[in-house]
Amino acid sequence: MYGPGMAEIYELLHESRGKDYRAEAATVAGLARSRNPQAASLLDVACGTGAHLRHFAGHFDKVEGLELSDAMLSMARTAVPAAVLHSGDMRDLALGRSYDVITCMFGSIAYLKDTAELTSALRSFAEHLTADGVVAVDPWWFLETSLEHHVSGDTVTVGRRTMTRVSYTEREGHTSHMSVHYVVAEPGSGVRHFAERHALTLFTRAQYEEAFARAGLRVTYVGGIQSGRGLFLAERAAAAARD
Incomplete structure (x- = not known):
């Protein structure tokens, strides 16, 4: 969640x-x-x-x-x-x-x-x-169109906030396990990092x-x-x- x-x-x-x-x-x-x-x-x-x-x-x-x-x-x-x-x-x-x-x-x-x-x-x-x-x-x-290993990454700047998203997805049987890391930087708040993991059924x-x-x-x-x-x-x- x-x-x-x-x-x-x-x-x-x-x-x-x-x-x-x-x-x-x-x-x-x-x-x-x-x-x-x-x-x-x-x-x-x-x-x-x-x-x-x-x-x-x-x-x-x-x-x-x-x-x-x-x-x-x-x-x-x-x-x-x-x-x-x-x-x-x-x-x-x-x-x-x-x-x-x-x-x-x-x-x-x-x-x-x-x-x-x-x-x-x-x-x-x-x-x-x-x-x-x-x-x-x-x-x-x-399941038939999914990738067994998938890496994705993006860095975007909106206003004064810069955000980076990097994900790694690995298929295990009928489940897609996705680990996602975020880095968010903005003036006055500094840099923060958080990560989430999601299990999605294929x-x-x-x-x-x-x-x-x-x-x-x-x-x-x-x-x-x-x-x-x-x-x-x-x-x-x-x-x-x-x-």
């Missing part, structure tokens, strides 16, 4: 490295609306600092977010003050309401440990959908599709977007059958 050090620089760092939250939100909103033109409400699961949610708010009348990390949720409350934000885990989603669109962005779904958890979470998503609702899941890398594309089906969702995979990871779009099987 992301701590306060990363929450503070999360969105700024990723945007400086080229991530376009506005464009990604517009793409996902457009794809969801192609299936549900009247969609007015959205829940962003694992909303982080609200980076996508802030832009989803320009496409939907009502947006809400769910986040497990208190530090990230605090940042999201500042970023999207009009949104209803929930502290919670996608593994036991129970909000007592339904949404036209449910999103899970930036590979966050891969924090689920196995196909049983994946199916359970997707079933919870389905239970929170309106009759014609759409689920959009931005997956982590598939599901195969087939495992994702099977989990959607077990959750009662009819799914389509859209390739070539979301930095190459693609996007899963799904509807309740019964609603899809009516069409």
Whole structure:
């Protein structure tokens, strides 16, 4: 789970490295609306600092977010003050309401440990959908497309703050173990360093599709977007059958 050090620089760092939250939100909103033109409400699961949610708010009348990390949720409350934000885990989603669109962005779904958890979470998503609702899941890398060893590094300067991010990812079986180190320097604060480690499950594309089906969702995979990871779009099987 992301701590306060990363929450503070999360969105700024990723945007400086080229991530376009506005464009990604517009793409996902457009794809969801192609299936549900009247969609007015959205829940962003694992909303982080609200980076996508802030832009989803320009496409939907009502947006809400769910986040497990208190530090990230605090940042999201500042970023999207009009949104209803929930502290919670996608593994036991129970909000007592339904949404036209449910999103899970930036590979966050891969924090689920196995196909049983994946199916359970997707079933919870389905239970929170309106009759014609759409689920959009931005997956982590598939097992079949993942790299066994991967090193990445960037240094960016924004205003008076310079940030360096260096990561090493190693694949062990069906898990991607990512160690990330950050160095942040700015006048008046000096230099600080912190590190985080993340374990992300490398599901195969087939495992994702099977989990959607077990959750009662009819799914389509859209390739070539979301930095190459693609996007899963799904509807309740019964609603899809009516069409």
